[in-house]
Amino acid sequence: MGKPLIEFKGVTKRFNSHTVLDQVDLEIYEGEVATIIGKSGGGKSVLLKHIVGLLQPDEGTVLFGGQPIYKMGKKEWNRYISQVSYMFQNNALFDSMTVFDNIAFPLRQTTDLDRKAIEDKVRTRLEQMELGDVGGKYPSELSGGMQKRVALSRALVTDPRIVLFDEPTTGQDMIRRNAILSMIAQYQRRFGFTAVLISHDVPDVFFISSRILALDEGKIVFQGTPEAFETFQHPFQDEFVDSLEELQEHLTGIYSKRHFKVRYQKLLGRKRPQERFVVGLFALDHFEDLCEHLGHTAGQEILDSLGKYINKHFGAVGGFSARQSRSQFSIVLPFSNLPEAEQILRDFSMELREEGLRTIQTEARIHREACFEFAVLAGLAEGEFGVKEIDRILGQARKNQREVARVHCGKRR
Amino acid sequence: MNMTNWKNRNDVPRARWPLIHPLGKGMIRLINYLGAVSIFMGKSLFMIFQPRQVPLIIEQVYSIGARSALIVLLVGLFTGMVLGLQLFHTLVKFGSAGVLGSAVALSLVRELGPVLTAIMVTARAGSAMAAEIGSQRISEQIDALVTMRIDPLRYLVSPRIAASIISFPLLTALFDIIGIIGGYITGVMLLGVNAGAYFYRVRSSVEMEDIMSGFVKAVVFAVIVSTICCFQGYFTHMQKDSYGAKAVGLSTTSAVVLSCVLILVADYVVTSLLM
Numbered sequence: 184m185g186k187p188l189i190e191f192k193g194v195t196k197r198f199n200s201h202t203v204l205d206q207v208d209l210e211i212y213e214g215e216v217a218t219i220i221g222k223s224g225g226g227k228s229v230l231l232k233h234i235v236g237l238l239q240p241d242e243g244t245v246l247f248g249g250q251p252i253y254k255m256g257k258k259e260w261n262r263y264i265s266q267v268s269y270m271f272q273n274n275a276l277f278d279s280m281t282v283f284d285n286i287a288f289p290l291r292q293t294t295d296l297d298r299k300a301i302e303d304k305v306r307t308r309l310e311q312m313e314l315g316d317v318g319g320k321y322p323s324e325l326s327g328g329m330q331k332r333v334a335l336s337r338a339l340v341t342d343p344r345i346v347l348f349d350e351p352t353t354g355q356d357m358i359r360r361n362a363i364l365s366m367i368a369q370y371q372r373r374f375g376f377t378a379v380l381i382s383h384d385v386p387d388v389f390f391i392s393s394r395i396l397a398l399d400e401g402k403i404v405f406q407g408t409p410e411a412f413e414t415f416q417h418p419f420q421d422e423f424v425d426s427l428e429e430l431q432e433h434l435t436g437i438y439s440k441r442h443f444k445v446r447y448q449k450l451l452g453r454k455r456p457q458e459r460f461v462v463g464l465f466a467l468d469h470f471e472d473l474c475e476h477l478g479h480t481a482g483q484e485i486l487d488s489l490g491k492y493i494n495k496h497f498g499a500v501g502g503f504s505a506r507q508s509r510s511q512f513s514i515v516l517p518f519s520n521l522p523e524a525e526q527i528l529r530d531f532s533m534e535l536r537e538e539g540l541r542t543i544q545t546e547a548r549i550h551r552e553a554c555f556e557f558a559v560l561a562g563l564a565e566g567e568f569g570v571k572e573i574d575r576i577l578g579q580a581r582k583n584q585r586e587v588a589r590v591h592c593g594k595r596r
Numbered sequence: 597m598n599m600t601n602w603k604n605r606n607d608v609p610r611a612r613w614p615l616i617h618p619l620g621k622g623m624i625r626l627i628n629y630l631g632a633v634s635i636f637m638g639k640s641l642f643m644i645f646q647p648r649q650v651p652l653i654i655e656q657v658y659s660i661g662a663r664s665a666l667i668v669l670l671v672g673l674f675t676g677m678v679l680g681l682q683l684f685h686t687l688v689k690f691g692s693a694g695v696l697g698s699a700v701a702l703s704l705v706r707e708l709g710p711v712l713t714a715i716m717v718t719a720r721a722g723s724a725m726a727a728e729i730g731s732q733r734i735s736e737q738i739d740a741l742v743t744m745r746i747d748p749l750r751y752l753v754s755p756r757i758a759a760s761i762i763s764f765p766l767l768t769a770l771f772d773i774i775g776i777i778g779g780y781i782t783g784v785m786l787l788g789v790n791a792g793a794y795f796y797r798v799r800s801s802v803e804m805e806d807i808m809s810g811f812v813k814a815v816v817f818a819v820i821v822s823t824i825c826c827f828q829g830y831f832t833h834m835q836k837d838s839y840g841a842k843a844v845g846l847s848t849t850s851a852v853v854l855s856c857v858l859i860l861v862a863d864y865v866v867t868s869l870l871m
Contacts, residue, residue: 235743264745275740277732289744292648292751341744 186249188213188345188377189234193243196229203229205401206243211394216371216378218388221398227381228272230398231347234379235269236260265293268343272350272381274334276322283309283318286336293341308336312366313478327354331363339370346371348380358487360384362479364391365509369474390509460566461516461524462573463502464580465493468558470510476555486510488543489559496531513577521565528561532587535559540590558589636749636830637823643747643754652755653762660721660756660822661763665770671716672709672771676778679703683779684787696789697797700779701772705802705810709772710764711863714817717760717767718855722825725756726851729829730844738830753830757822764818765811772810809870816866820858825851 187210196204203226211217219227232238233245236252244251247263255263276285286308290301309315312332322330331351338346348367352360364384368391371378382388389395389409397405397412399419405412467473467486474482490512494504497514504514516524562584566576643649683699729752732738741748776798783789828851835843 232739237739237742261745264743267743269740269743271736271740273736275736277737277740278735289746292746293744 185212187211187246188248189379190246190249191230191233191243192246194230194233194240194245195242196226196233196238197241202401204233204240207398207401207403209396209403209406211377211379213377214375215393216368216380216391217394217396218380218382218392219396219398220382220385220388223383225398226401227398228349231269231349231379231381234345234347235264235267265341266344267347268338268341268345269347270334270338270349270351272353274322274330276330276333276337278322281319281321282314282325282333285322285333286340289337289341304340305336308340312336313480328356328359331355331359335363335366339374342374343376345377345379348378348382350381350383352382352384358480358483361387361483361486364388365474365479365483367391368509369471369479386506390506458567459520461519461521461563462566462576462580463497463514463516463524463528463561463563464507464577464584465489465512465514466560466584467510468560468586469556473555473557484546485543485557488546492535492539492543493531496534497527500527507577513580521563524563524565528563528587532561535588540588544590556589556591558586560584561587632831633823633827636753636827637757637819640749640753640757640823640826641819643750644758646750646754649750649755649758652751653758656755656759657762659724660717660759661766664717664720664763664767667716667720668713668767668771669774671712672774673778673781675708675712675771676700676704676775676780677782678778679708679775680779680782680787684783684789693789694793695797695801696779696783697776697794698801700783701776701798701802702806704772704775704779705806707863707867709768709775710810710813710817711859713768713771713814714764714821714859715856717764718821718825718852718859721760722821722855723848723852725822725825726829726848727844729753729826730832730847733830733832734840734844748830753822753826756826757819760818760822761815764814764821768810768814809867812870813863813866816862817859820862821855824855824858827851828854 189211191207191209194204194207195202207230219230221227229238233240234252239253244253246252250259252260252263277288280288283305287301287305290296290304294301296304305318309318312335314329314332314336317325317329317333322333325333331354335348335351338348351367352363355363361384364382364387367378367380370376371391380388380392389412392409394407395405395409395412396403397415397417397419399417404417404419405415407415467489470482470486473485477485486509490504490506493512493514497504497516500516501518502514502516504512507513516527519527562580562582564576564579564583566573644653679700680696683703684693684696687693687696687699729738732752738748738752741751780791780794784791784794828847829844832843832847833839835846838846
């Protein structure tokens, strides 16, 4: 894993007699997306503000590349802080400036770029964030979602090495939330910055995170991969994560990975050993290109509609589904064997080509003339009750994936 | 003994010092406040000469200076008219109505011009400075500047102080001229003082020293008003027992009240030093 880029060592922060951070030790590595999760008012923003020097710890220290940031000289500090960008929870946009000026502001004030170069850079960012026509408006004239995207544009316009996102999806609907997360993931991959994210969007945020940091009662109770967090046993899981995941299920009807596994384990308990079942894995191919071409919101709309479509179709034959990753859905068909499941998949494929893709396209509000391309892949694998490793069966389903439907320039194939 | 230890000492029998304790506490708070204001002012004055400041200063000269011109003009005119009226009736008793021009001009140039201009600009632009910076503080815009490597003192405070230093003397000069014209309107046009005598007295009695003392006062008031108003706005989040919009309101009120009091205190100090 190498040396951490940012490291907290025994950081304690108190406000009067209230201890918000209590001996916090954590590491953030270069190029990763580290997500901090925790209850509201639990000190997540306080933790993030220590990285940019807006707050200083009462005890302990924060290191950047092994060097304590609070002991840096002015030049070193300026060099360090010029590599960091912060997106505030309430956006902190300058309300007396237009959207264009807000985004151009850090470039005008801290770089020697000429007027033309700044304008080009800002225009590019506005287009990338689907804000092309609001450059001349003031932040107060925009919706909450648009303001978030302006703040995101401003945070990324200086091409920072580290970007700190303080609840970037607060106040957004489910599609927008996922669109913003998708945007962060895409830019993180494209520009290679290190992202530190505070988010309540469990489990969606897990799909874009390299590591999860769980903050509970002022202490870091977990740091590790999202996969390791799935099996993390702690009261924090029951109190916080479960409640958020249940809310998500309630809204979409699709299980989270963790609840999917819980349901699977329950199913194992009810069935006799050697009874067969089928696991399917669906993927939206070229998802990144789709987001790039149609925008992240439309991309998420398509994904959301596809998930619901799969859930509706396979739910009718007793199956249950879950979102496995950003663009993958899994299903379990507990009452089917492989030949039956293949037939169900063929029916699904035909229905998807004939009706489903048009429905998805309409639900995602994509213009009929728009030219774009995506394919739906699906693979099935048979499992046996008594064999507990769902991940192995899912791996087999992934190997068996083939194209079941394709849209090219709005035409279904 | 450091201050924190002193504040936390439990062995001081408070009941035996019913007056000393709050007095000392208040004094320490005052010294802390003065120290903080001095550092704030020193840093901001230094930052006036940093790069990229000229456009920001010009913008503030428009906001503080140009947009205050009308109110200064109105107040100056009526102050001059009232002075002309009052002084005429007093001077006539001594048979000295001819020196009305001197009395009006000297009162305005030495005292009333700088003081009333400063109070008017405090009410109009000072309150706006405190409210604007205060609302930027509570909406984390100042924190955003820090994270963008932009010093808030350089970007928000020093252009306002520089613009005040430029604007206050100019507005004072405008006030003086309009005030003298106001005195002319009541003294000459309404009460019949000789026009030539009025302007002759103005020219002969007002010396460069008087004008300069007025300008020195204007510059001192500019630094005081802009520093206090920006300081109150900048530390809005540290207002005791109030948050958000209420804290902004409180900062604005205290900025105006404190500035007005300090203008009068500084007026006495500067006058006595220049005498």
